[in-house]
Amino acid sequence: MKPFTYHRASTLTDRPAGATIIAGGTNLLDLMKHEVMTPKALVDITALDLNRIEAHGDGLRIGALVRNSDLAADPVIRRDYPLLSRALLAGASGQLRNMATTGGNLMQRTRCPYFYDTRMPCNKREPGSGCAAIGGVNRNHAILGASPACIATYPGDMAVALRALDAEVEIESPAPRQVPLSEFYRLPADTPDVETVMRPGEIITAVLLPAPAGGQQRYRKVRDRASYAFALVSVAAIIGMENNRIAHAALAFGGVAAKPWRDPGAEALLIGQEPSDTLFGRAADLILQSAGGYGGNDFKIPLLRRTLIATLRDATGMEATA
CATH class of the missing domain: 3.30.43.10 (Uridine Diphospho-n-acetylenolpyruvylglucosamine Reductase, domain 2)
Structure with missing residues (x-):
């Protein structure tokens, strides 16, 4: 150091x-x-006063210094935004959750081993040097939104849940702003070193949650071991049912792209339909139509499909009636 x-x-x-x-x-x-x-x-x-969870209109304002463990255990979060609590508990260890903060969690960087190994080429770490993961060991890498310059994934769990919840990021700067989480992270394209829309001198002060979405909320994480491992694939799902049909749906995915992934077209496909494996398979097809593996991570494509179908079966009640 x-x-x-x-x-x-x-x-x-x-x-x-x-x-x-x-x-x-x-x-x-x-x-x-x-x-x-x-x-x-x-x-x-x-030491700053950024560690409170408080009402914000019909939703909540979560200070950037709220610890992950406190956020996961907060009774309002557990009651109204259980998806967020489940995602936090699926990430890291208890010791790390006691230290990690809301703002820091959003800003965490990829765990690509080539990014961490300064002897290896990495466009994210050293622009123009190349991407060793392409053609290298890429089991944990992206199948969506990647580019010839970078196939690294965003590693977090919390942001995947926040993406499904339509959260916004409050940023303090000379011109304070609120950025939807959908716009906060950038795909690699030809500048993988630019990971977010944060500008020099800016600081995250809070995360803003809209009114509770209701419905059944699920977070399913597939990983190599049961504890303290990053997602190979994760699915955050919010499903509302009316008269045995899907009334509203929000789906976000982790472990598969440089940012939490969401496909509005797949959600629209589900709305108004009766749950079925055929319907869920069609939604998976839509999400995966642009997916591509790099050899070691080819398995993520069928894994995302299976994980999505299993999550939707659970959230719509199909598992209970099977």
Whole structure:
């Protein structure tokens, strides 16, 4: 780890120019140890008043410093947004959830091994150097939204649930703004080093949730082991039923792209229909029509299909009546 200066902020504006923000540090410190990120200055924001969960219109405002463990255990979250609680509990270990923050979770970076290995080419780490994962070991890599420059995946669980919940990110800057999570992450294209819409000097202050969506909420995560592993495929689903038909649907996917993936066309296909494996298969076809593997991760295509169908069977009550 290279030397750096440390400053503890007392206000939002008490931040040295160019300093890298640190809160829980659960991802940043690993990146610094591997010298993937080598900030010259860190600014600790944990003393700021950003650790509250409070009403915001018909929804909620979740401060950027709310710990993952506190967010997952919050009674309002568990009652009205159980999808978010389940996703948080599916990620990391209890110790990490006690440190990780809402804002930091959104900003975590890929766990692609070539990104972490500074001896290997990686366009995300060093633009123009190439992508070693293409043609390399790519079992955990993207099948949707990838590019010839990068096939890394976004690793988190929380953001997948937030994508299905239509969350927004509150950003403090000279011109404060609210960005829908659908627009917060960028696909790699030819600039995989630019991962979000965050600009220099900006800071996440909160996540905003709309009014509760209701319906059945499920988070299903397929991984290599039962605990503390990143998703090979995950599905966040919100399904509302009326008269044995799907009245509303929201689906988001993790482990398959550089950002939480959502396909409005597949959701529209489900609405107004009676649940069936045939219908769910058609929705999977629509989601996967642009999917492509790179050898080691080809299995993710049928895995996403099976995981989606199983999740929809559960959320629509088909499993209970089978």
